[in-house]
């Protein structure tokens with residue numbers, strides 16, 4: 001566990017730690033914000049702090065480039081990181097970055113004005129990937145894969161230019177779960193979206209500090225914060241139909257079976273390779289009577305269902321009352 005972040009709630013910042021910016025900070029006693037909202041804010045920040053600690057996402061001296069698209073998720077990510085930096089007993093730099101892909105109707109003045117208003121260091125990059133994608137992909141075909149590849153290349157280049165040691169993305173828990181099911185249903189793999197990864201060339205560390213935060217909570221937070229949201233469909237591309245289908249399935253489960261989504265999210269961090277069937281993760285061929293197997297022999301038992309205490313470990317760590 002990353003002790004500095006785990007202790008961030010209680011720790012006083014060191015005397016010489018001056019935040020680089022003064023972001024607006026809704027606090028108790030501020031009549032514009034209800035107690036319910038302040039609890040939600042605290043819960044999100046604790047979720048981000050826990051993810052940073054669990055996966056050792058940010059350390060002393062890091063430069064974190066936060067990719068801000070203008071959607072609710074990336075605004076929330078930036079807000080939480082700015083708030084946490086003020087309390088964290090490690091110093092790190094935050095640079096907000098937006099890539100203007102020259103999509104029709106993109107309001108280019110919105111994000112610079114927002115970044116100025118909160119005083120965060122920022123970088124706006126303008127690259128007309130929209131025209132490239134339109135030029136290369138035939139009408140009616142999906143444009144997202146080329147668009148994402150181009151965007152990734154630009155993000156990595158900018159990270160290098162500003163000396164970023166971390167690239168922070170606004171994907172949240174529900175994005176991760178949707179990806180898990182997409183990969184299982186259509187890719188034949190148990191594979192989700194990792195909270196932390198290294199780029200293929202080994203140059204960049206990408207982090208997802210919202211890994212424990214739910215989309216519904218982020219949406220509520222963003223509404224009250226009245227972030228200047230930029231619509232996400234300016235390119236004219238439709239949301240992936242299969243992802244939409246899986247989102248609807250997960251939302252249905254959340255309504256009809258409370259706790260199920262939290263259980264699946266917890267399962268991502270409690271994998272038992274000896275009880276799957278991937279011989280590259282567990283040496284089934286070399287298995288002998290002397291091999292110790294995690295979770296023991298259940299060959300003749302009914303699967304044991306958890307009572308609920310482990311299932312909601314992460315959730316209970318982050319309850320509203322905390």
Ligand code: SF4
Nearest residue numbers: 143144147148235237
């Ligand atoms: S939705 Fe539009 S902007 Fe987003 S990846 Fe697809 S083509 Fe690119």
